[in-house]
Amino acid sequence: MTNNQPAPDGVLRLINGYWATGVIGAASAHSLFTHLENGADTAAKLAARAEISERGTQTLLDGLVGVGLVQLHEGRYRNGPEASAYLVEGKPASLTSFAQLKLKHMGGLVALPDVVRAGGPVTDPTTEVADNPHWEEVVPAIAAQSVPAATLAAEVLGLAGAGPISILDVGGGSGIYSAVWLEANPQARATQLDWAPINAIARRLLVERGVADRFTSVDGDFHTTDFGTAQYDVALYSHIAHQEGPENNIAVLARLRQALRPGGALVICDYVVDDDRGGPAFPLIFAAEMLLKSKQGGTWRRCDYHDWLLKAGFEDVSFHSAPPATLVVAR
Numbered sequence: 001m002t003n004n005q006p007a008p009d010g011v012l013r014l015i016n017g018y019w020a021t022g023v024i025g026a027a028s029a030h031s032l033f034t035h036l037e038n039g040a041d042t043a044a045k046l047a048a049r050a051e052i053s054e055r056g057t058q059t060l061l062d063g064l065v066g067v068g069l070v071q072l073h074e075g076r077y078r079n080g081p082e083a084s085a086y087l088v089e090g091k092p093a094s095l096t097s098f099a100q101l102k103l104k105h106m107g108g109l110v111a112l113p114d115v116v117r118a119g120g121p122v123t124d125p126t127t128e129v130a131d132n133p134h135w136e137e138v139v140p141a142i143a144a145q146s147v148p149a150a151t152l153a154a155e156v157l158g159l160a161g162a163g164p165i166s167i168l169d170v171g172g173g174s175g176i177y178s179a180v181w182l183e184a185n186p187q188a189r190a191t192q193l194d195w196a197p198i199n200a201i202a203r204r205l206l207v208e209r210g211v212a213d214r215f216t217s218v219d220g221d222f223h224t225t226d227f228g229t230a231q232y233d234v235a236l237y238s239h240i241a242h243q244e245g246p247e248n249n250i251a252v253l254a255r256l257r258q259a260l261r262p263g264g265a266l267v268i269c270d271y272v273v274d275d276d277r278g279g280p281a282f283p284l285i286f287a288a289e290m291l292l293k294s295k296q297g298g299t300w301r302r303c304d305y306h307d308w309l310l311k312a313g314f315e316d317v318s319f320h321s322a323p324p325a326t327l328v329v330a331r
């Protein structure tokens with residue numbers, strides 16, 4: 001190796017990125033972050049609480065210190081701030097289910113070289129299949145990720161003080177936006193459009209949150225189900241635009257404009273990339289997920305959203321950072 005050559009450890013860390021997925025997914029499966037939070041601070045204590053081998057526990061702890069999620073001080077382990085905020089079970093923003101889901105999905109990446117050659121899924125696509133059981137696993141696991149975005153959107157739109165408004169959530173999934181927004185505004189009502197088994201999952205969440213009496217669901221395909229005319233004050237399209245191509249997105253956004261009352265607001269939440277495709281990193285990398293799983297999806301640029309929204313009849317478009325996602329608000 002010559003002196004001016006970079007060291008290989010950065011590339012090696014990236015090539016072995018699946019080690020991090022494995023260690024975090026396995027630690028989540030055995031509730032290690034939760035046990036750490038509750039005071040188990042050695043491999044022996046954690047192994048006893050989790051009822052797993054001490055050798056396996058020590059290996060996970062080493063990996064978690066290696067990826068920077070767990071801290072070691074004088075022989076005692078504890079969660080770092082990110083693990084404490086996002087990997088302890090029972091906290092609203094907990095990502096432990098998502099970590100386990102990603103570990104399960106990892107094998108699918110083996111197809112990526114073929115998918116890249118073909119320009120799309122080589123087996124069955126995920127997003128275009130009606131009632132795909134894939135969503136039943138995905139939506140509860142991603143719900144926590146939408147809590148900060150839903151909370152920010154409620155602030156941006158002033159939902160808490162907006163009175164008896166009517167909300168439409170297209171592809172609402174777990175129902176997490178309706179839960180957060182109906183809690184914020186006790187006079188609001190929400191309707192979610194999604195596949196029937198997914199709406200059943202959402203109803204359970206809304207019951208748990210005590211707001212199910214103001215929640216309605218409509219079963220069906222959002223490409224073909226009528227949204228109505230001038231019925232809603234707020235419409236939501238969260239983490240859907242990335243599974244669709246530009247034409248489909250423009251068509252849905254135009255129907256959402258029609259479904260909104262004059263002055264009503266549309267909120268899009270998604271992984272949005274800069275106009276020159278130079279960043280941010282997370283949305284750029286997420287594009288591979290959509291190549292793998294959808295025929296036409298991708299991570300779209302700010303200028304794409306702006307262009308589609310104007311074509312769909314909206315006049316005023318603003319962008320709000322909700323890392324790693326972006327909220328697009330259109331009126």
Ligand SMILES: C[S@@+](CC[C@H](N)C(=O)[O-])C[C@H]1O[C@@H](n2cnc3c(N)ncnc32)[C@H](O)[C@@H]1O
Pocket residue numbers: 127135139142143146170171172173174176193194195198220221222223237238239240
């Ligand atoms: C990535 S999840 C997003 C869920 C939720 N909006 C969120 O941000 O957490 C996509 C959701 O869209 C639903 N979906 C996908 N294609 C659909 C279609 N053609 N018609 C109705 N729902 C669909 C899925 O069932 C799933 O609930």
